[in-house]
Amino acid sequence: MIRPTCTPHRIIPPLRILRHYHPTPTRRTTAPNPSPPGLASQLLRKLPGGNTQTPTSHEGKPQPTPRGTKVPIAEQHKIHVSPQQQQQQQHHKEAAPSGSRISRVAERRRVRRKAKKERKKAERRTAAAGTGTGSAVPMGAGHGERSVSTEEARDRFEALLGEFRAGRTEHEHALAEAEAEAEDLDQPVVPEEVVQAVMEEMTMERDKSFGNTCAQGTLEAKKLSITGLVPDYEQPPVASLKRGLSRVLFNPTVHFLRDPHSLVYNFPPSLERIPPRETFAAHRLPGYVTASQDTDLAALARQHGLRYFGSTSTLTAALSQIYFLISGFRPVNTSGLSQAFADERNDFTAGAKLPAMLWVRHMGDGLYAVDNDKRWDVEENVLSDLGRVMEKMLTSDEKEMARFMTSSPESAVPEAERQQREAYHYSKARSLLMRSQLDCKDARLPGKGTFDIKTRAALVIRHDRANWEENSAYDIHKLTGLKESFEKEFYDMTRSAFLKYSMQVRIGNMDGIFVAYHNTARIFGFQYISLAEMDSILHGSPEMGAQAFKYAVALFETILDEATAIYPEQTFNLVLEAVKSTTTGGHLNIFVTPETPNEETPIVQFKLEVANKLEGSAVQGPVEFEKHPKRRGRVTWTMDYKLSRNHDTAAGKQRARDQLHAARNKIKNMAMLSLPAGKTKEDMERAEKTRSTETTRCTDDDTPLDPSRLEVKPVPSLPAVMLKWKEPDHHILRMREMAQQSGKGYRRRMAAVQGRKPVVYRDHS
Numbered sequence: 001m002i003r004p005t006c007t008p009h010r011i012i013p014p015l016r017i018l019r020h021y022h023p024t025p026t027r028r029t030t031a032p033n034p035s036p037p038g039l040a041s042q043l044l045r046k047l048p049g050g051n052t053q054t055p056t057s058h059e060g061k062p063q064p065t066p067r068g069t070k071v072p073i074a075e076q077h078k079i080h081v082s083p084q085q086q087q088q089q090q091h092h093k094e095a096a097p098s099g100s101r102i103s104r105v106a107e108r109r110r111v112r113r114k115a116k117k118e119r120k121k122a123e124r125r126t127a128a129a130g131t132g133t134g135s136a137v138p139m140g141a142g143h144g145e146r147s148v149s150t151e152e153a154r155d156r157f158e159a160l161l162g163e164f165r166a167g168r169t170e171h172e173h174a175l176a177e178a179e180a181e182a183e184d185l186d187q188p189v190v191p192e193e194v195v196q197a198v199m200e201e202m203t204m205e206r207d208k209s210f211g212n213t214c215a216q217g218t219l220e221a222k223k224l225s226i227t228g229l230v231p232d233y234e235q236p237p238v239a240s241l242k243r244g245l246s247r248v249l250f251n252p253t254v255h256f257l258r259d260p261h262s263l264v265y266n267f268p269p270s271l272e273r274i275p276p277r278e279t280f281a282a283h284r285l286p287g288y289v290t291a292s293q294d295t296d297l298a299a300l301a302r303q304h305g306l307r308y309f310g311s312t313s314t315l316t317a318a319l320s321q322i323y324f325l326i327s328g329f330r331p332v333n334t335s336g337l338s339q340a341f342a343d344e345r346n347d348f349t350a351g352a353k354l355p356a357m358l359w360v361r362h363m364g365d366g367l368y369a370v371d372n373d374k375r376w377d378v379e380e381n382v383l384s385d386l387g388r389v390m391e392k393m394l395t396s397d398e399k400e401m402a403r404f405m406t407s408s409p410e411s412a413v414p415e416a417e418r419q420q421r422e423a424y425h426y427s428k429a430r431s432l433l434m435r436s437q438l439d440c441k442d443a444r445l446p447g448k449g450t451f452d453i454k455t456r457a458a459l460v461i462r463h464d465r466a467n468w469e470e471n472s473a474y475d476i477h478k479l480t481g482l483k484e485s486f487e488k489e490f491y492d493m494t495r496s497a498f499l500k501y502s503m504q505v506r507i508g509n510m511d512g513i514f515v516a517y518h519n520t521a522r523i524f525g526f527q528y529i530s531l532a533e534m535d536s537i538l539h540g541s542p543e544m545g546a547q548a549f550k551y552a553v554a555l556f557e558t559i560l561d562e563a564t565a566i567y568p569e570q571t572f573n574l575v576l577e578a579v580k581s582t583t584t585g586g587h588l589n590i591f592v593t594p595e596t597p598n599e600e601t602p603i604v605q606f607k608l609e610v611a612n613k614l615e616g617s618a619v620q621g622p623v624e625f626e627k628h629p630k631r632r633g634r635v636t637w638t639m640d641y642k643l644s645r646n647h648d649t650a651a652g653k654q655r656a657r658d659q660l661h662a663a664r665n666k667i668k669n670m671a672m673l674s675l676p677a678g679k680t681k682e683d684m685e686r687a688e689k690t691r692s693t694e695t696t697r698c699t700d701d702d703t704p705l706d707p708s709r710l711e712v713k714p715v716p717s718l719p720a721v722m723l724k725w726k727e728p729d730h731h732i733l734r735m736r737e738m739a740q741q742s743g744k745g746y747r748r749r750m751a752a753v754q755g756r757k758p759v760v761y762r763d764h765s
Contacts (some may be wrong), residue, residue, distance in 0.1 A: 104496040157410040215643040221547040229426040238441040239395040254486045255524045260477040264761045275383045276716045292361045292369035301433045309433035310370030317356035322552040324578035330622035338480045349496040355577035355663040387455040425508045436508030445511045452513045467676040472521040474745025502534040540626035563592045571595040591660045605656035611640040674728040681725045
């Protein structure tokens with residue numbers, strides 16, 4: 001694909017209206033005056049201290065405003081109020097006691113207004129039901145010019161404020177003034193054409209910060225391809241499930257490790273208890289190799305003429321942000337869950353929507369490696385450490401597992417085995433090489449038979465990470481329900497992790513994921529989830545999932561092309577964040593900064609916008625293949641995109657800094673943890689210092705190990721995110737109480753079989 005050079009930015013067509021209401025005629029006391037020239041400009045440029053009074057004659061009628069006089073928006077467009085009405089309003093204001101928020105009279109007026117609004121809403125719903133369609137009619141259709149009601153005007157201005165709040169405080173005075181006038185008059189005060197003009201002009205002014213279109217075009221899924229690559233060297237064999245776990249792969253449901261009713265084990269009892277992480281010698285396993293340190297990956301990219309390469313853990317963060325944009329911020333489908341979740345949220349969690357923080361490292365010869373920016377890593381390493389323990393448990397028998405316990409000598413695992421390379425699958429797009437680690441394989445599964453292993457901690461563990469030891473009392477013993485159930489964990493996983501999991505499976509050309517549910521002390525059960533099932537929940541169909549993945553990869557390549565053109569043959573930091581908008585649908589913010597920035601270093605900001613089409617028709621909102629008339633066949637999804645760069649001006653640079661700062665703050669907020677039970681801030685700070693100074697391990701005879709064998713590597717800089725501690729709020733305290741009560745229930749059930757030999761299910765048929 002040929003990338004066009006930067007061309008002058010073209011103003012986008014007028015935006016669609018935020019909402020559509022039924023055209024119920026609204027009575028005017030006077031005919032509206034034509035909108036004066038520059039109406040929206042006067043609103044946007046209204047400054048405090050301007051003329052706040054509209055000249056009036058002795059009859060109380062408004063007089064023409066002298067040319068050049070700044071008139072508040074509320075004065076320009078409010079309906080004429082008689083002197084008697086003004087006196088009545090003044091009387092209500094004076095009736096309020098000194099120091100009180102509102103008088104009793106005003107309170108009664110507020111209640112009446114609220115009741116009136118509710119009646120109007122009910123009338124609109126009744127009218128919609130009477131049409132038999134239930135869809136709103138565009139404003140002004142068949143009724144000529146009309147005003148917007150007080151409620152509608154307030155909703156629109158609140159939406160505008162939310163959209164343009166950053167760096168636009170000078171407009172809030174005018175908007176607040178118009179809202180206050182609407183509240184006092186309880187009449188329609190803002191004509192529809194004014195709202196539309198304001199929206200268009202504010203959007204155009206915002207877009208002036210992005211004056212250069214650096215890349216644009218149309219994407220078609222059938223013209224994009226992602227294919228596998230086979231390396232020249234021989235790869236190690238892929239592990240397989242042990243201890244009878246393979247039967248989970250061919251029965252699509254949750255499997256209790258131990259039946260909660262009969263307390264009979266469905267799998268070997270040795271799988272139930274998770275070894276404490278301090279008893280597992282994780283350093284005996286092959287270490288994780290980042291993309292920039294993988295010489296084989298770099299050589300494979302050079303061999304096939306690819307400019308960029310990265311691993312799944314890094315790439316999925318960026319691809320997820322792009323997916324949010326191109327899918328129209330589509331929610332997940334929770335209709336397959338029980339009635340208990342009918343009223344639960346179906347959007348992605350805040351953690352899943354965190355901005356992607358990446359390093360793009362120049363490797364020489366025009367080659368770039370994409371790594372995670374570990375300075376912003378807020379993941380709790382306890383869960384990742386225990387994940388490695390459980391992954392080894394699931395793919396090893398008891399004898400093999402014993403070699404990796406600290407109770408066995410260091411010689412139990414030879415050095416050659418520790419240095420052995422993991423098995424990978426490689427995929428390539430136009431200019432991007434993707435690496436995916438292969439966890440497990442069963443030849444009976446479709447395709448190559450490979451799948452990913454995921455260890456999923458219970459909700460109370462993940463939402464209260466620092467208190468994981470005490471919360472490990474939590475028990476899962478039900479299939480469905482809002483508490484102590486596999487369904488609750490599955491629901492939370494769809495919103496927080498399914499998008500990442502599905503992309504990892506696609507990069508690795510795998511069939512699905514094998515999930516082990518646990519509480520850091522015990523494993524509760526297992527479930528196999530195919531890629532087709534994840535697609536149904538995330539995208540509505542596998543067809544949309546496959547096309548969305550292609551589009552996300554293609555757009556990420558375009559972003560990398562433009563970013564490397566800004567800093568050629570340099571290492572730079574890349575931040576991606578999808579921003580949802582009620583007016584434009586949304587866009588992707590992209591920030592590019594050099595490796596060693598300072599206060600004077602300009603932050604280059606790009607903005608990616610897309611326009612989706614299904615079967616040639618424009619799509620507003622989420623992309624939904626399953627609701628299209630041709631859903632039984634293949635739906636054609638095309639996408640127009642435009643990548644713009646901000647102006648190299650003082651205002652543009654400051655805007656980029658402010659928005660990048662806001663994106664980073666979202667990650668910093670995730671590093672605020674609740675203090676564990678019985679601990680103080682001083683205790684946690686001392687523990688953190690102790691962990692940071694531990695740089696060596698000891699063997700069985702207390703002799704230090706060779707540091708080169710450890711997974712401890714020097715870091716280039718201190719982390720940008722430091723853990724901070726706070727007192728647990730009522731939500732956390734309630735969750736901890738739930739965990740303790742759940743643990744008591746588990747102990748009561750276990751008391752019935754205490755002292756008995758465990759019973760393991762065996763098929764004797």
